[in-house]
Amino acid sequence: MPERHRNEPLHHQVTRAIQELIEKGSFKSGSRLPSERALSEQLQVCRNSVREAIRALEIIGVLESHHGEGNIIRCRPSDVMMHTTAAKISRESIIEILETRRAIESEAARLACVRISREQGKILQCYVGEMLIANCDKVAMAIDAGFHRKMAEYSGNRLLLSHLNALMRNMEDIRGTAGYDIFSTYRYYDTMIEIHQEISDAIIKDYPEEAAAGVTEYFRMVFKAWDENKNE
Amino acid sequence: MPERHRNEPLHHQVTRAIQELIEKGSFKSGSRLPSERALSEQLQVCRNSVREAIRALEIIGVLESHHGEGNIIRCRPSDVMMHTTAAKISRESIIEILETRRAIESEAARLACVRISREQGKILQCYVGEMLIANCDKVAMAIDAGFHRKMAEYSGNRLLLSHLNALMRNMEDIRGTAGYDIFSTYRYYDTMIEIHQEISDAIIKDYPEEAAAGVTEYFRMVFKAWDENKNE
């Protein structure tokens, strides 16, 4: 390990160190990580910290622990960086997040068309109604987020919802960490409400292509606002 | 904790126990988890195991550790179940995975159209070429997987790729755990090659809609094969 930073939890540093070790070292998928005791000595940290790091790497799918056998490498850490806390979030990555959201939500919109119930359809419309009432502030922001989450929920696919949740949490992290507010997209607030209305209607009427088109339109607008905001 | 199973690692059980504790207990987002020492006593396990569990929950975004303050709950565990090892994989979830893949890969195909380089385009075609040579066996299966990964890579969006990787690893888990082979889709092997050819061509010629349509077609075929396979 390069050097120990006092401000950051050690187990996080160890997690990164092991990741780099896997990445740079020629560990192929299926090979064994050095034993916990060996790592603990090599990195000059206690075995506890090593184990905590391994537990993290295990749950994101990089490792697999086998009692008595060793910690087996499943895949390169760079393949799973996604929504981990350790991943540093750059200003560029907001674009990646938005594109991924577009992917998830387009599919969710299509699926919701055929799977949404009558009551759920009404709930979706309620969100649009609340947007109309709310002013363009943090409350409106929460309603917006709620709409998209609900749409994913009504797709009937829990996996889509969980991916969307991960992405939205990432966006929140960016807002918190970097301090800049991507939600100045609200200069198009009225347009945005219209789009949500479109999406909601399309889903309820079971027009998958229109619903997906609405989602695409939504993100087109977000990207536009983001670009304008960036150039200021 | 209900009871300790001797065969399963304790820290996994603790992870589940804490998840249930958050889910059933009326812990709202932002509230504090009981202290590690309290949990350790309550669940009758050592603090190490509690901490390892917390580390896992932290990295998937359920918790947030703050030195001196406590472990803060960020969201309900059921919202992030996705690709965690702990998540039990059911036969139904294969449908969710495939739908999510369709979402990711449709977007990836579109993006690849505008971002792929000439060399990358050739590599993509190579995969199709290898499919033609290979027989319908495990090798072909690997080539297929490789094609889709490359497409995601050439989308220029690392996040899309990492999500796809997570999904594919899940599919591998299912194949391993449940023992049934979803890859009997290969009864349509020739059709499948044609589809990949279509997708590849569309991407190289920069026809986003056709590329996305190809992906949709691919999954239509997989779903069909899956259904037929299920009814046997």
Added chain:
DNA sequence: TTTCTCCTCTGGTAATACCAGTTTTACCAT
């Protein structure tokens, strides 16, 4: 009332011992 100190809460690290599977080694019998 305000401010500062200190005590006690929290998570973070370390070190140690031992339990429980796996793999290797070494030895013995064939």
Added chain:
DNA sequence: ATGGTAAAACTGGTATTACCAGAGGAGAAA
């Protein structure tokens, strides 16, 4: 030499203890 078996030396898993370090509250001093 070969094969099988038992012991030894790995591996991860769990428990215990001690102490460090940040955060916050309680109470004393200004």
